Amino acid sequence: MSVAVPDAAGASEQPQDHQHQLVPSDISLRVKSLESLLVEKGLVDPAALDALVDTYENHVGPRNGAKVVARAWTDAAYKKRLLADAASAIAELGFLSTQGEHMLALENTAKLHNVVVCTLCSCYPWPVLGLPPVWYKSSAYRSKAVIDPRGVLKEFGLELPEDVEVRVWDSTAELRYLVLPERPAGTEHMSEEALAGLVTRNSMIGVEKVKVPQAEGAR
Amino acid sequence: MNGVHDMGGMHGMGPVRAESNEPVFHERWEARVYVLTRAIGAWRKWNIDTGRFYIERIAPADYLRMSYYEKWYVRMVELLVKTGTVSREEVETGVPAPGSPKLTPPLRAEQVPAMALNRNIASSHEPAIRPRFKAGQRVRARNINPTGHTRLPRYARGKTGSIEIDHGVYNFPDTSADGRGPKRQHVYSVRFAARELWGDQASPRDSVHLDLWDDYLEHA
Numbered sequence: 001m002s003v004a005v006p007d008a009a010g011a012s013e014q015p016q017d018h019q020h021q022l023v024p025s026d027i028s029l030r031v032k033s034l035e036s037l038l039v040e041k042g043l044v045d046p047a048a049l050d051a052l053v054d055t056y057e058n059h060v061g062p063r064n065g066a067k068v069v070a071r072a073w074t075d076a077a078y079k080k081r082l083l084a085d086a087a088s089a090i091a092e093l094g095f096l097s098t099q100g101e102h103m104l105a106l107e108n109t110a111k112l113h114n115v116v117v118c119t120l121c122s123c124y125p126w127p128v129l130g131l132p133p134v135w136y137k138s139s140a141y142r143s144k145a146v147i148d149p150r151g152v153l154k155e156f157g158l159e160l161p162e163d164v165e166v167r168v169w170d171s172t173a174e175l176r177y178l179v180l181p182e183r184p185a186g187t188e189h190m191s192e193e194a195l196a197g198l199v200t201r202n203s204m205i206g207v208e209k210v211k212v213p214q215a216e217g218a219r
Numbered sequence: 220m221n222g223v224h225d226m227g228g229m230h231g232m233g234p235v236r237a238e239s240n241e242p243v244f245h246e247r248w249e250a251r252v253y254v255l256t257r258a259i260g261a262w263r264k265w266n267i268d269t270g271r272f273y274i275e276r277i278a279p280a281d282y283l284r285m286s287y288y289e290k291w292y293v294r295m296v297e298l299l300v301k302t303g304t305v306s307r308e309e310v311e312t313g314v315p316a317p318g319s320p321k322l323t324p325p326l327r328a329e330q331v332p333a334m335a336l337n338r339n340i341a342s343s344h345e346p347a348i349r350p351r352f353k354a355g356q357r358v359r360a361r362n363i364n365p366t367g368h369t370r371l372p373r374y375a376r377g378k379t380g381s382i383e384i385d386h387g388v389y390n391f392p393d394t395s396a397d398g399r400g401p402k403r404q405h406v407y408s409v410r411f412a413a414r415e416l417w418g419d420q421a422s423p424r425d426s427v428h429l430d431l432w433d434d435y436l437e438h439a
Contacts (some may be wrong), residue, residue, distance in 0.1 A: 028248040031292060033313030035251055037305060041315050042322035044258040051331035052254035057243045060335050102386065104408075119227030119372055121271055122287070127335070131253070134245075135237045137287050143229040146374065146427050147417050155235045165424040166413075170227065172370045173406045173430030175386055202237070 061130030062201035064095045065178055068128060069204065070196035072105075073183040083107060086178060096127035103128075106169065107180045108206065113160055115153065115206030116169045116177040117145035123171035128178055129201060136205065146170055156207040179206040186212050220366050221373060223279040228374040228417070249288040256295050257334075261326035264302040268396035272368035273297055345388045350405040351433045352382045358409060359439040360431060368396035371435045375427075379439045380411035383428065391432055404433040 038044045068090055072079040082089035086103035090096055096103075103125060106114035118124065119142045124132040135141055144152050149166050153159070160166060169177050181203040187195060202208040226232070244250035260270075273294040274282075282290065299305045309316055326334070352358055362377040363369070370392045386408060390401035409431050413421035 027289060027292070028246065031248040031251050031255075034292075034296065034310060035255055037309055037313045037315065038255060038259065040321075041305065041309075041319055042324060043262070043304065044255060045324040045327055047328035048258050048324065048326045048331055049251070049254045051328040052257055052335070053244075053250050055331055055335045056253070057250070059332070061243070117227075119374075120224055120370060121274065131243055133237065133241050134287070135235050138235065139226055139229075139232040139283065140235045143226040143232045144235065145227075147228040147421075149425065150422065152235060156237065162422065162424070165426070166422065167425070168413075168427045170372065170427060170429045172372065173386070173432070174389055175406070175408070175430050 056131055060127065062128075062199075062204065063196070064093075064130075065125070065128035065201070065204045066196040066199035067093055068095070068105075068178065069180055069199045070192045072180055073195055074192045079180075082180065090128060090178075102175050103178060104169075104175055105178050105180050106167070106206070108182050108209075110182070111163070112165050112167065113153075113206065114167045114169060114177075114179050115145065115149055116171065116179060117142060118171040119143070119146055120170075120172060123176065125176035125178055129204060133201070153207060156202065158208055179204050181206075181208075181210045184210050184212045220275060220368070221364060222275045223282050224275045225373050227372045249286075252288045252292045252295070256291055258324065258326050259295065259299070259304075261324070262304070264304060265298050266390075266395055268368055268390065268392040270294065270298070271392070272396040275368065345403065348388050348403055348405065350385050350407075352385075352405075352407060352436060352438075354382050354385060356382045357439040358382055358407075358436045360409070360429075360435055361437055363435070365393055367393060369393050371431060372429070374416060375411060375429055375431075378411055378415050380409045380415065380429075382407045383410045384408040386430060389432070391434060393434070402434075406430050406432050407436070409436070 035044075035049070039046050068082065071093065072082050078089060078092075081092075082105045086105040087096065089105070090103060106116075108114055117136075122132055122137040124136065141152065146168050149168050150160060153166075171177060181199065183195070184198070187198070190198075198210050198212065200208055200210065203210045244253070274290050277285070277290055277293055285293070296310055300307050300310065306316060357379060358381065359379045360371060360375045360377065363371065384407060386406045388403050389406045391404055394400055394402045407430070408428050411427050411429065413425035413427060414423060416427060
């Protein structure tokens with residue numbers, strides 16, 4: 001299929017991966033037509049399609065990863081297992097099978113900051129973070145993260161001092177990465193469940209730190 | 220292939236725009252493209268490497284202009300037709316050709332939750348397949364320019380780094396993608412100093428780690 005849409009003036013100022021206004025309006029019709037064909041031929045089961053949508057919209061997502069992080073923050077033995085063999089440690093919480101599964105947990109510290117990208121496509125740890133956000137799949141992030149990671153982090157509001165080492169992980173193979181962000185100061189009183197509530201998706205990709213909400217910190 | 224998909228280090232792609240409270244899918248058709256691709260995948264008519272290659276083959280101007288899931292739609296149609304699973308005419312009409320057999324889908328709804336939590340990538344400890352490198356060794360990423368699928372990004376080719384971790388044995392994407400077979404071999408985490416990749420503009424402490432197959436590497 002070729003999309004004969006003329007280049008709109010000023011298009012270069014727009015993010016180029018998600019411009020719905022430039023997508024032919026019949027895409028939803030074409031997808032509907034393809035789905036109906038595949039169902040009619042017995043190639044896909046409509047109930048399985050609905051189950052897949054439900055799974056990724058409601059059951060698999062960054063809340064899974066946040067539980068892993070909160071457990072690692074509150075249980076030193078678990079953290080050790082997570083850093084030694086992430087797939088098995090994550091499986092302990094029921095989020096993925098160890099069979100053929102390869103994950104690495106990357107610990108951020110005061111002196112080391114890890115950040116994850118896939119420059120070639122959109123590789124992302126689905127079982128713990130769900131499907132990637134649009135910005136992660138964007139040309140802007142994929143092109144810049146490896147050559148100017150500090151600039152990218154600044155775009156997310158995170159300015160790192162020069163004495164902090166930045167390590168970028170380009171997911172070029174089947175290894176998948178989960179960043180274990182630093183536990184913020186002032187959270188000693190918080191339960192594992194409350195801590196999980198602080199952990200953002202972006203902090204587990206490595207583009208943000210975990211912050212304590214003002215009300216929490218003031219307590 | 221030296222395609223536009225291989226964008227590590229390119230300039231001019233604009234700012235990174237993060238959306239707050241982003242939905243998993245922005246439109247219903249995007250969700251349907253995603254789940255159709257996953258459900259069709261259960262037929263195992265093509266592997267993950269071929270799937271990636273069919274995204275990379277999209278013409279550069281279209282690749283940059285299309286949304287993510289539109290590329291997935293194009294990939295699915297092209298691979299369905301190429302594998303003879305459906306015909307181009309059937310895609311156009313949305314109706315099975317007369318006399319088409321009714322098949323039984325391999326993926327049932329009850330299998331979905333387990334599948335979503337298990338990526339099931341073929342990898343294992345295979346002592347018979349020897350690693351060519353070990354942790355700590357200096358290596359150079361080969362200067363190769365294959366016209367087919369490869370997972371060695373341009374920005375690392377010819378650059379020198381060090382082996383950090385041996386991840387074990389995986390299918391080799393370059394041959395797996397075009398039917399030449401899995402050619403299983405070791406994959407390593409290779410650390411490249413940011414200055415080796417980008418020169419003095421990079422911070423002296425920083426590094427980029429890539430996961431690279433044996434065939435991408437030579438001793439340095």
